[in-house]
Every structure is written in structure tokens, then in C-alpha cells.
Amino acid sequence: MATQLWRTDALMRTLTVRRIRTRLGREELLRVRRGVYTAHPSDDDDELRALLLRLPSAAMLARQSAARRHGFGVLRDDLVHIQLPADVPKPRLPGLVVHHTVVPVRPVLVGGLPCVPAARCAVDLARAVRRIDALPVLDAALRSGAVTQEDLLAELTTHRALRGIRQARELVSLADGRAECRQESQIRLILIDGRLPSPEPQMWVYDRQGIPLYRLDLGYRERRVGIEYDGLSHLDRNRLRYDRERLNWLDANGWRMRYFTDRDLYRRPQYITATIRAALS
Template structure:
């Protein structure tokens, strides 16, 4: 009789477990139907190897010997903030004696019991511990702030709360930059690109903008939120990500831009090409808008 209680089957599974359960033969596991992610961990051919899928594969590979952390944990908490699609899953283990294959990043850090939770049956660092780790591990200060913003926004906690973990784990690598990261973080930020846009303006020397500024339309009895705003100059800045090209969202964006323009706002809308490929254009455009007469 076939067993169907193989963890992760049939989306992410250990090949040896599927063979023992009678679901596949050794030849079938290594055939064209499946793709190996890590040693003995497979997914159906054609599966998009998203960070979530690779995190699930990493957890199966570790077989309860580690805790998913960093960008993988953020993804599983629903607060995805990885810098790229090829971001490597992080796994934290206490002590040494464990080796991981290529495509995994190992951290030998101390984890307290209350810093570990379960997501879909996998051991994952809690949102606060994940933010604490990414504030230390992220490849740059700005990416660290973006990660803390995203987790704090989605999981509803104040960025300053991660400093409590610094008191508990004062000797861990990377703690020196925590105060600056927390000082720049803002839990109201709506996305990673939004945070990076805000930090771009900050680092250029422009005045710090307000985050998620509310403009009320008393007549229509509704309110809109501007990603970043200079209320005294009535300059609004929006980051237009992928959802803004969907038909319904385009119509909503047109209506809100018209309403804000009618109220005297000058709206600047930037895309990923602007923020990541020509940041000097963004800074110059915002600077001109702030200097222009109202």
C-alpha cells in the first residue's frame, strides 16, 4: 500500500522518503520529472524556485537540525524583503558540526526558545528575531533598514524593539550598526522599494519626507495615503511597483492623482528603473519640485 504521508509530497520532498514510501522508484526520482534543489530534496520539473520554495527545501534538507532565518524567515512570515530573486536561504544552528551544501547560508548563532516559532510546520525565527538578524546580516545599511521596515510593518511591532535583543545577545556579529538602522527605520513604510526611495532622498541631503501622509477629501468623504510627502510644499512622491500596472489599479491611480492635483499637490511617480538605475534623476527631480514656487 502506498504511503502518502511523506512531508512536503508532492511539491517539495526528500527523494529517499518518497522511494521508501513506494511513491517513486530511484530512477523516477532522478529522472526528468523532478528537479533537485538540495541533496535528496526535489520539486516537480518546471517549479519556480522562489525563495519560499527554496526555504521549504532547505528545511527538509536540514531535517530539524536548524531554524530558517534571515530573508527566508521574512518570506515565510509574509514580509518578503529579499534584495533579489536569487537570494540564498539562511539557516541558523547553535554551535558547529554541521555543513550545508551550496545554495544555503549557515549562521552559528544563539537562539532562545522564545525567538523560534513555527510556520507551516517549519521552525522559523520570530518576526522580531528575523528583523534583528537582517539588521545585522543585510548586505548594506539601506537593505537592513528596508528589512526592518517590512517586518515591522507586516508583523506590527516597533523597530526599536529589536534593540532589546541586542541587550540579550550583545556579542553577536553586526550589532554595531543596529542603532543607526533603528534610527532610520519607519514601520509605516509600505514596501522595500519605498524604504530605499526614502533613504535615497535622506542620503542625498534633501529634507526627510513624511511617510504615508494622509490627504482627506472632505467632499467625497474619503482619504488617500501618499507614499512619501513634503506637506508644506505639497509635493507627493509615489513608488509605482508591479501592482500599479494592473487595469483596475491604473484606474484608481488616475482618480487619486487627479484628486491630489486638484487639491494643489504636485505628484512625482517613480518606478524601479528610476530608483535602482538612475537615482541621480530621482534626487534632481525631487529637488527641483521642492525649490519650485507653489
């Protein structure tokens, strides 16, 4: 059940300023943020609800903030992003990012908070953020089940002539909900941009009896080339033992594995492309 919140003007219909101050001193009232109060301890959702109480009624969570609510918040951002119609003045509050829009949209409630619909949120981000970050958003949106490919394609038609629509349209055609992390999506895009075939995300490798044995981050089945991103989880001792056992089996069965780290991904993407091109040839 959502915590009840009151704006100052609502409290002053029944309480004097002195009584409000007295209750605050006794902690019978708690200030969630300036101008918004509650009688109970608040959580992060209450903080957002308190913020929305201070904003125009048309405000709704958007971009990174809405993506987190919809289940595909792969882009880190501590700011609160909201969307408003183009004719509504922009509020100026700390930690708030306002996006004006000329494309009308009805909010959906997610956990009691008004949000831009999932498909609109995904396409807005695909238009606005860097290309290397946009594909992970679309992949995660599909993986979360919040949208389908058809939803994204339909949403593209409402964004015609808007900035970044060409990037969004191209990346929607590449989006794949099988990708399980941001880095997998980014490596896949680097290879596609390097004019290599798109690798298969989360590809199962089968033994001679057709039983699925190991799953690779990315792979080219016909060429028996596998790709793995080594993040922090691979430093775990038990995980290392499992990885070595898996690598030995794959090597013995004709697979050529290639491993990449954050240094390769973010500092030398051309190395990834060259390494996989050589493995495929």
C-alpha cells in the same frame, strides 16, 4: 496536518533495503530529498522539513528563509538559510547557506518549522544586507505585525559588538511599518541620506470636508509635495485612468506630485534627491 517523513535509518528499522526499493518502484514511498522519504506527495514545507531532518538538531531557519515564514520576506533568495551554534560543524548541501552564531537563541515554530524568532531575524538581516535593502526588511517586519519597535530595540542589545550593528541600530530608529512596498522604503532612505526630511509613508490627502480622498506613497503634508513610485501595476489601463483623475485633483488643489521608476531608484538615486529638494524649496 504535516506529511509524515522518514529518514533512511528509521525506515531500515522495519524494512530491508530491497523492500524500500520495491516500495519506491511502486510509488508507495516517495523520495522528498536524498535520505528522506514520505508516503504522500510533498509540498515546499515538506521539502524544508526533509532538509532539516538531514541537519544537526540545533538547526533552524534564519535570515531570508525565516523572514518569509514570519511574513516579511521582501528580499528574494532561492537559497535556504539556516542558523547553527558556532561550535557545530557546517553541513555542506546544495542550496544551503549556513550562518554560525555566538549569540544563543531559542527557535520558534512557524507552520511546524523551527525558525529564528522574528525580531532576531529582522536585526540579523539589518546587520548583514546592504543598507538600501535593510530598511525595507525592518519596515516590512513592523508592517507584518511579527515585531514591534520595542522588540527590535530590545533585540539590538543582544547584538552589541557584532558586525553591522551600527547600521542596524540606525535603521531601526528609521523603520516605519506604514510603508507598503520595498521601493517606498528605499526612496525614503535615499531622501534621508540626502539630508532631506523623512517623508510620511502612505499619507492620506483629505478634501475640504476632511474626508480622506487619496493616499500617496510618500509625502510632505505641510509643503504639499507628494511622491509616487511607478511600478508595473501602474501600466494597467484602469489604474492609469484612476491615476490621471487623482493627479488632476491633486494638481488643482495645490499638490506638486513627483513620480519615480525603477531606473531612478536603482541607477540614479541622486536624481530623486535633487528633484524632491527642488520641489520642497
